[in-house]
Amino acid sequence: MTSSITALWPKLTSRQEFEFLADLVMSHSTGDHTCMSLRDVHGGTTRFANNQVIQNVNQRRGTLSITVAFGRQHGTASTTDLTAGAVRETLKQAECIARLSPDDPEYLPPLGPQTYLSLATSRPETSAAGPARRLDYAREAIGQCKMENLDAAGTVSSSVARVGLAADTGLRAYEERTEARFSLTVQAGDATGWSAAAHRSIDRLHVQERTLAAIIKAKRGADEPQELPPGRYTVILEPPAVAGLLSWMIWMLDAKSFYKGTSPFSGTLNTRILDRRLSLFNQPTHADLLGNGFTSEGLPVIESGWIEAGVLTQLLHDRYTAQEHQIDPVPTLESPYLSGERPIGTRVDDLIRTTQRGILVTNFWYIRPVNPSDLTLTGMTRDGTFLIENGEITSAVRNFRFHESPLRAFTHVDAYTTPAEAVTSETGKALVPAMRIHDFNFSSATRF
Amino acid sequence: MSGPLWDELAELALSRARAAGAEYADIRLLDTTTRTIDGEDRRLSHIRETTDRGFGVRVLHRGAWGFAASSILSLEEIPRVADLAVEIAKGSASLAITKVQLAPEPVHHNRVVTPCRLDPFAVPLEEQTSLLMATMEVIQRHPGVVRSHASLWAQRDRKLFVSTEGTHLEFTLLAMHGDCTATAVHGGRFASRSFSTPHLRMGYELIRDTDFAREAMRIAEQAVEKVRAPVVEAGRYDLVLDPEHLSLTMHESCGHPSELDRALGYEANYAGTSFLTPEKRGTYRYGSPSVNLVADNTEPETLAATGYDDDGVRCQKWDIVREGLFVGYCTNREVASRINEEQSRGSNRADSWGTVPMVRIANIGLEPGTSTLDELLADVKRGIYIEGHGSYSIDQRRYNFQFGGDAFWLIENGRRTHMLRDVIYHGITPEFWGRCDGVADRRHRRRYGFITCGKGQPGQSGWMTHAASHARFRRVDVIAGDVKADE
Numbered sequence: 001m002t003s004s005i006t007a008l009w010p011k012l013t014s015r016q017e018f019e020f021l022a023d024l025v026m027s028h029s030t031g032d033h034t035c036m037s038l039r040d041v042h043g044g045t046t047r048f049a050n051n052q053v054i055q056n057v058n059q060r061r062g063t064l065s066i067t068v069a070f071g072r073q074h075g076t077a078s079t080t081d082l083t084a085g086a087v088r089e090t091l092k093q094a095e096c097i098a099r100l101s102p103d104d105p106e107y108l109p110p111l112g113p114q115t116y117l118s119l120a121t122s123r124p125e126t127s128a129a130g131p132a133r134r135l136d137y138a139r140e141a142i143g144q145c146k147m148e149n150l151d152a153a154g155t156v157s158s159s160v161a162r163v164g165l166a167a168d169t170g171l172r173a174y175e176e177r178t179e180a181r182f183s184l185t186v187q188a189g190d191a192t193g194w195s196a197a198a199h200r201s202i203d204r205l206h207v208q209e210r211t212l213a214a215i216i217k218a219k220r221g222a223d224e225p226q227e228l229p230p231g232r233y234t235v236i237l238e239p240p241a242v243a244g245l246l247s248w249m250i251w252m253l254d255a256k257s258f259y260k261g262t263s264p265f266s267g268t269l270n271t272r273i274l275d276r277r278l279s280l281f282n283q284p285t286h287a288d289l290l291g292n293g294f295t296s297e298g299l300p301v302i303e304s305g306w307i308e309a310g311v312l313t314q315l316l317h318d319r320y321t322a323q324e325h326q327i328d329p330v331p332t333l334e335s336p337y338l339s340g341e342r343p344i345g346t347r348v349d350d351l352i353r354t355t356q357r358g359i360l361v362t363n364f365w366y367i368r369p370v371n372p373s374d375l376t377l378t379g380m381t382r383d384g385t386f387l388i389e390n391g392e393i394t395s396a397v398r399n400f401r402f403h404e405s406p407l408r409a410f411t412h413v414d415a416y417t418t419p420a421e422a423v424t425s426e427t428g429k430a431l432v433p434a435m436r437i438h439d440f441n442f443s444s445a446t447r448f
Numbered sequence: 449m450s451g452p453l454w455d456e457l458a459e460l461a462l463s464r465a466r467a468a469g470a471e472y473a474d475i476r477l478l479d480t481t482t483r484t485i486d487g488e489d490r491r492l493s494h495i496r497e498t499t500d501r502g503f504g505v506r507v508l509h510r511g512a513w514g515f516a517a518s519s520i521l522s523l524e525e526i527p528r529v530a531d532l533a534v535e536i537a538k539g540s541a542s543l544a545i546t547k548v549q550l551a552p553e554p555v556h557h558n559r560v561v562t563p564c565r566l567d568p569f570a571v572p573l574e575e576q577t578s579l580l581m582a583t584m585e586v587i588q589r590h591p592g593v594v595r596s597h598a599s600l601w602a603q604r605d606r607k608l609f610v611s612t613e614g615t616h617l618e619f620t621l622l623a624m625h626g627d628c629t630a631t632a633v634h635g636g637r638f639a640s641r642s643f644s645t646p647h648l649r650m651g652y653e654l655i656r657d658t659d660f661a662r663e664a665m666r667i668a669e670q671a672v673e674k675v676r677a678p679v680v681e682a683g684r685y686d687l688v689l690d691p692e693h694l695s696l697t698m699h700e701s702c703g704h705p706s707e708l709d710r711a712l713g714y715e716a717n718y719a720g721t722s723f724l725t726p727e728k729r730g731t732y733r734y735g736s737p738s739v740n741l742v743a744d745n746t747e748p749e750t751l752a753a754t755g756y757d758d759d760g761v762r763c764q765k766w767d768i769v770r771e772g773l774f775v776g777y778c779t780n781r782e783v784a785s786r787i788n789e790e791q792s793r794g795s796n797r798a799d800s801w802g803t804v805p806m807v808r809i810a811n812i813g814l815e816p817g818t819s820t821l822d823e824l825l826a827d828v829k830r831g832i833y834i835e836g837h838g839s840y841s842i843d844q845r846r847y848n849f850q851f852g853g854d855a856f857w858l859i860e861n862g863r864r865t866h867m868l869r870d871v872i873y874h875g876i877t878p879e880f881w882g883r884c885d886g887v888a889d890r891r892h893r894r895r896y897g898f899i900t901c902g903k904g905q906p907g908q909s910g911w912m913t914h915a916a917s918h919a920r921f922r923r924v925d926v927i928a929g930d931v932k933a934d935e
Contacts, residue, residue, distance in 0.1 A: 005532070005535045008528050008531055008532040008535065010518065010520075010525075010528070044536075045905060045906055046540075047717075047905055048543065049713050049714045049715075049716055049717065050545070050546075050712075050713050050714075051545060052543055052544050052545040052546065053512065053513075053539075053540040053543045053544060054513070054714055055513060055515070055804055055806075056512075056513060056514055056515065056536045056537070056539060056540040057515040057516070057517070057536070057803070057804050057906075058515070058516045058517070058532055058533075058536060059504075059516070059517045059518070059802045059803075060517070060518045060519065060520070061502065061517075061518075061519045061802055062519050062520075063500075063519075065498075074495075075495050075496075075497075076494065076495065076496040076497075077496070077497045077498070077499075078496070078497075078498045078499065079498075079499045079500075079501070080499065080500050080501050080502055080519035081499070081501055081519070081521075082519075082520075090499070093497055097495050097496075097497060097573065100572075100573040100574055100577070101492060101495050101573075101577060102491075102492060102577055102581060104491050104492060104493070105491055106491055106493070131535070131536045131539050132539065135539045135540075135542070135543065138543060139543060142543065151713070151716075153713060153714075153715075153716035153717040154717045155717060155718075155905045157905075157906070183717055183718075183905075184717065185716050185717040187713070187716060192716070194717075260489075260594055260595055261594060261633045261638060262594065262595055262631050262633065262638045266636075267636075365720075365843070365844055366841040366842060366843070366844075367841070368839050368840060368841045369839060370839045370850075370852060370870075370872060370929040370930075371839075371870055371929045371930045372638070373636075373637040373638055373639075373930070374637075374930050376929060376930050378839065378841045378850050378872075379841055380841065380842075380843045380844070380848065382843075382844060399843060399848075401841070401843075401848055401850060401874065403850075403872075403927070425717075425718050425905075443850075443874070443927065444848060444850075444874055444925075445848070446843045446845075446847050446848035446876070447723070447845075447847045447848070447876065448845060448847070
């Protein structure tokens with residue numbers, strides 16, 4: 001592939017073009033209020049399996065969405081056609097829907113002008129990256145695995161998005177966001193090892209180191225795994241496994257459900273729900289998290305505390321519920337940072353070394369709620385599950401199914417590391433510690 | 449939209465790809481309109497109509513794939529995207545070991561249209577919003593119910609598929625769905641009960657023919673009964689599963705493992721692989737002799753019955769499991785040749801113009817047996833009758849699964865008695881299907897569709913319908929779905 005491929009790059013919507021579209025929509029709208037959002041994204045993914053590329057794709061998609069309100073009646077229409085004629089048609093469609101809609105008692109007009117954090121959401125090396133750079137990383141991962149006679153399956157992706165918001169109230173927001181991701185599963189016979197990364201900068205994926213980490217896991221698991229009985233075990237959860245449990249907690253923090261008594265957190269605001277040493281913050285300015293300047297509604301993203309010394313201090317409010325309960329400003333939680341006082345060290349090895357007997361869990365897979373009342377979840381261990389005895393990994397074990405609530409597990413914490421990057425296929429990116437937890441419930445085992 | 453302009457764009461893309469050295473190319477142009485109306489707690493929170501237009505060009509160059517797509521449908525954009533697809537394929541070829549060989553398929557020229565009595569986009573919006581408001585009102589009037597949800601969804605796809613082999617296919621496809629949920633609270637806990645029409649390729653007649661008021665009343669009553677019901681006692685039970693519940697069990701434990709790309713390792717980094725590896729085909733006992741699982745992408749109104757797939761392969765009907773024996777896979781043109789099949793099964797689908805097609809689960813259904821539901825229940829001393837979808841999770845090779853449900857009734861001495869709550873059953877796929885000893889007859893057969901089946905990187909949503917009659921499974925492990933019960 002030659003560098004001439006960059007001549008084939010599309011030109012994404014500039015700030016000036018976004019302003020033009022916003023003026024077009026606002027000047028033609030007959031609504032009491034009008035809000036418009038734009039997302040114009042160019043990116044691609046190189047996917048490989050069995051040590052060769054199986055899929056190599058590139059996409060440019062521009063989407064414009066318009067919401068119009070007449071009083072408390074509102075309607076939304078969107079289009080991927082950004083020509084002036086199509087935009088006017090979309091506006092008409094939104095007006096038509098709004099006129100035919102019943103009153104929405106919870107409708108709020110768009111926000112007025114806001115002040116946003118100026119975040120480094122875009123990196124030029126990522127926006128300039130394309131199929132050639134992605135292929136280089138795939139080649140690197142495959143090459144390392146082939147040298148070890150192992151099979152590699154994974155993806156390298158990169159994208160650049162221009163995102164804008166505008167409303168008749170004077171609200172204006174515009175941001176360029178880049179993102180690069182790498183994930184790899186290494187197969188050694190029946191055993192697998194896994195690693196993943198996501199960053200604004202494609203230079204920060206650390207493909208070589210992460211490939212090596214996945215190779216080590218796969219090779220460790222290549223011996224016949226022990227079959228241990230289900231039951232309660234001391235576990236060491238690596239950061240992706242912790243993030244898997246934490247994500248479900250975050251998704252369930254909805255304030256409206258809380259006030260209506262249909263939340264696992266009902267009655268627990270300002271009470272201790274986790275180990276007293278643990279705190280959860282939103283840290284949009286952290287260089288290793290994927291913080292944006294504003295939300296899809298135009299709310300400014302802000303640093304905020306959510307769980308402090310184990311006490312739940314905040315809920316996820318929509319604008320209406322926030323107004324009902326006088327929450328201002330409305331906190332957001334896109335960049336989770338979970339940390340604890342006096343961590344045992346910086347590495348998972350620091351936890352392994354101090355564990356008499358336990359199970360090391362690399363990651364969880366297919367986590368789903370079982371009982372939303374107490375946030376009981378289930379899921380499988382995946383890509384590296386090992387027995388620890390006397391401070392050392394002694395063998396691989398067959399994968400377990402867990403049946404456990406993070407609200408219970410995170411109060412059984414013995415020790416933890418400093419926060420580290422956690423990216424999984426089912427969650428976004430977070431910074432969380434690896435944790436040692438006692439009495440973690442594995443309810444059954446599988447065949448491998 | 450698929451008039452002369454689309455043909456012109458398609459021809460331009462394919463001639464450009466051919467000129468750049470592609471040995472095969474196809475283009476899909478799509479114009480998708482989706483209407484979603486969502487209500488919660490006696491209000492309509494979202495009424496949205498989206499138009500999603502664009503095209504994707506897929507090319508094979510020296511046996512390797514390249515794909516590029518854009519939402520700009522213009523004569524200027526087509527060459528850029530076609531050239532980019534070829535350049536990407538050249539890169540893929542540099543990391544290819546096994547060259548892609550497409551299984552042969554005759555050239556097709558056809559037009560596929562979903563028959564419907566009522567175009568959902570022509571039915572007045574007020575009728576649809578009034579229906580949802582009335583449904584939520586019925587639910588929330590019921591004492592003990594604190595929350596309600598109701599929604600309608602409709603989608604129309606206009607698509608043109610053209611390939612360098614000469615296939616030219618036009619589609620106008622519809623799909624429709626409606627549902628509602630009641631949530632009740634009692635004693636510091638809450639529970640929901642839902643009603644859902646199937647997702648089917650039908651018009652608004654699917655909604656008009658459904659008695660939402662009756663269903664809303666039923667689920668409101670059952671939500672209150674469910675939240676007050678005793679928690680299940682862990683142990684081994686005979687299970688009788690209703691068709692809606694079975695649709696999810698089949699999807700996860702039979703549908704996914706029968707995708708050949710998974711069995712060949714293509715999904716190893718995300719959705720996973722399959723315990724149904726190729727050497728097991730024709731010899732592996734998947735279930736009891738009562739278990740016949742058939743893929744049928746030709747049954748009218750079902751989601752995967754689109755006439756042709758995104759390889760341009762005609763939709764078919766074939767066996768996956770015959771009298772308990774694993775015999776067949778879902779395939780596309782790329783992977784069919786890897787197991788020496790002469791033709792693809794036509795299960796290659798993308799979820800939009802911007803994504804590349806891959807093997808998806810077909811309309812896999814459990815063939816009816818000879819019993820009635822009452823006969824299945826009559827032979828159960830202590831068991832549980834399960835309706836609808838609840839919690840679900842399965843390992844990445846599809847062995848170890850765990851399912852909940854939407855509603856549960858204790859069966860004692862052949863009779864459904866009272867509701868239970870927090871029922872969870874788990875097992876190993878072939879052992880579970882080996883415990884199936886009875887399937888109800890065709891009169892009990894129902895169809896349920898899925899539109900959010902996740903697979904692929906970047907993730908895509910697959911669409912398919914699973915049909916079943918009630919089925920009975922002996923001595924299945926059941927646990928209670930809360931952590932306190934485990935302590």
